[in-house]
Amino acid sequence: MDNKTLLFLFLFLFSLYAPISYSDPNPPSVAHAQLTNYGFPIGLLPSSVQAYNLNQTSGHFSVHLGDSCKLTLPPDNYVATYSRKITGKIDQGRIADLQGIRVRAFFQWWSITGIRSSGDNLVFEVGMVTAKFPTKNFVESPKCEGQRSSS
Ligand SMILES: *[C@@H]1O[C@H](CO)[C@@H](O)[C@H](O)[C@H]1NC(C)=O
Secondary structure, eight states: OOHHHHHHHHHHHHHOOSSSSOOSSSSSSHHHHHHHHOOOGGGGOOOTEEEEEOOOTTEEEEEOOSSOOOEEEEEEEEEEEEEEEEEEETTTTTEEEEEEEEEEETTTTOOOOEEEEEEEEEEEEEEEEEEEEEGGGOOOOOOOOOOOOOO
């Protein structure tokens, strides 16, 4: 398999790590609420958001997590990291110029550069590679490892 095939496989496995239930109807932060306003599920951001800025004219945003955030995804211990500061440009159903979110798979770090939402599905862009997954796998905001719960 080449790298792109492996990446797709990884993202598929990632999507299987789905929260089984989500009972809290309140988004953890304003940033999460804004995600839903733009047609995205809150599970794209960890629960540790401390500050958030959005220019509603241009769509440029920054999300501050206070500290970098690491998530280990069972069952195969894939690692995803969020930088202290995530930036990008959000539009209805579209996040572009994304910086600060990476996944480690197959001995490499892959930066998620953009995300598109069509309602039922999310399309993740890693450079020229894309992979599509059900939005319902991202309904819960994950907690960072080694940090106290913020909720
Ligand atoms: C928001 O974006 C618009 C368009 O790019 C720009 O003209 C404006 O200065 C920005 N506002 C702030 C507060 O950065």
